[in-house]
Amino acid sequence: MEMKRMIDIVREAKKVEEKAEKDYKKLLKKLDKPEYADLRGLILRLAIDTAFHKHLMEALEKAYDEAVELVEEYAVEKPNDDFALIPGVPTMVMPLGFGPIGARIPPEEIIEEYLKDFPTEVVLPGTDEKLIEILKRYAEEEDEMRKLYDELSRRAFHPVVRELVKELKRNEEQHESLVKGLVEKYSKD
16 A cells, blocks of 8 residues: 655645535534524534634645745756755765756655754855855844744644644744854854
């Protein structure tokens, strides 16, 4: 049995959420008598949750599509490029005669590899001050995002959103740590 890709499961979940949302709305229209007040409250909560879930799946689908575009543009070897990004392997300069790496590795697999772990050893070619300044700015942006997600995690009213935002905050902390580490390692000051 072939294992489903993450995006296939996301798309299936979105379809189920869309169907459930329609079903809940249909039932809510029928539950217009006072004796159905409790059931109506429950179904309304389910419909609200379903709306959140559906839109989260839509966002995941859109993010995935954008990630594929990024991989195709920046990680798959192009005929005129002299290097290839191979997940799990330090970036290497490859001879052009080696062949198109991207032709053998589907973008979905590259994305999956990139998302498994953060690169721990990043090597910069020298101490380009302009690049260091850009990285410092990125570190500030990561810090700002982390703070915003922290605030949002304390104010989010929906449990799914609250947990998602907590993980976003944790992810931004990782980003910030990695970028600040590079800045510290390569800064002259």
